[in-house]
Amino acid sequence: MTRTTTATPRFTLPRPMLALSASALLLVTACTEAQMNDGRQNTRTGALGGAAAGAIAGAAISGGTRQGTLLGAAVGGIAGAAYGDYLDRQEAALRGQLGNNVQIVNTGDRLIVTMPQDILFATDSAQLSGALTGDLATVARSLNEYPRTTVQVIGHTDNTGDAAYNQQLSARRANAVASVLVNNGVSSGRIQSFGRGEDQPRATNLTPEGRQQNRRVEIVILPTA
Template identity: 60%
Template sequence: MTITRLNMTVAAAALLLTTACAGTGGPNDNQNAASGALIGAGLGAIAGVAAGDDDQERRRNALIGGALGAAAGAGVGNVLDRQEQELRNALGNNVGIVNNGNNLIVTLPQDILFATNSTAVSASAQGDLNTLARSIQAYPNSTVNVIGHTDDVGAAAFNQDLSQRRAQAVSNVLINAGVSPARIRSIGRGEDQPIATNLTPAGRQQNRRVEIVITPN
């Protein structure tokens, strides 16, 4: 095997394996790291085999790719698990956190973030957002999507605009707390992505939310 061929094998495996981490996750249980390592090893081995010209070379490449994949997948999973646990310890019960193995989704109900029809972040929510900003700064190798959602009460165009302005307001708090603007994107989804029925007050309350999605680079 030439040096060039080996380098191509390693690069191909590493490229696949940066997205290899998957799992359900949970507080401090390292499930994402374990799942990421297993899936990463499998994808790395596949990449290595694909780069080989004969059986001996393919076996050698599979070992190289599998080792790279396990390390990459476990590394991403460990980072997510650690950041998730720290956020759970620091944030109140009103904040939802989901670790799906690829990113963290931090959900804040709009009812605690904003007054009705307002885009001014409430004083009571500032503390949680400042805590979140410190966590984002402590884990600099990630990007952040701030996504606003509404219920379906009122005109769809109004809800779309309101969700965008609320997402931007939350982003501004994170930026003012020290997060680089280059890492943050503000998105308004309006009423298009409900997580509960809009036919009941409880369901509409769940749909009015802002999600901060933290994705490792």
């Protein structure tokens, strides 16, 4: 008796050049539509990141076919661009509403709104001084206008004093800022707050200027599906 066997289909990854070509095509399209430094860097980064993820997913679903890879890249690119554009519009609105003491950094996949602790809080205190509470209310209004985001409120200190105490102080300050956002209508379910103490300096702690930069509260805005 002759036994007939059926070979199990084997998944093969798409060729590197195919994924590279799809990403390159999206990059050229994005750069044709808008020049660099035009306030749409999140849109472009989202499109490229979404295309890469979509290409991988499309290849896996289709067994590594060219059509599946390209379709996944296209769908992922559209979704990524939409998320990026959402952040770009929120960034533009915040820049027009916040004071000069507040810094906004666009990393391509998130917005980081930085407020100096020296203005928000008195030395060795987690009680908000009121100087920037108006800006916090503005951030809260923006978060309510752009609800498809989550928020991380992160406190930072310099390295002056005991590290364990700095950790506790940074956490209490982050909680104080998060409370202002919640009191201004932002859902507590969207917000996480925690302190980093002196562990993530942005400048040297060897100079007064550097330590001043390290004393800060960051409001990190992340897009959601």
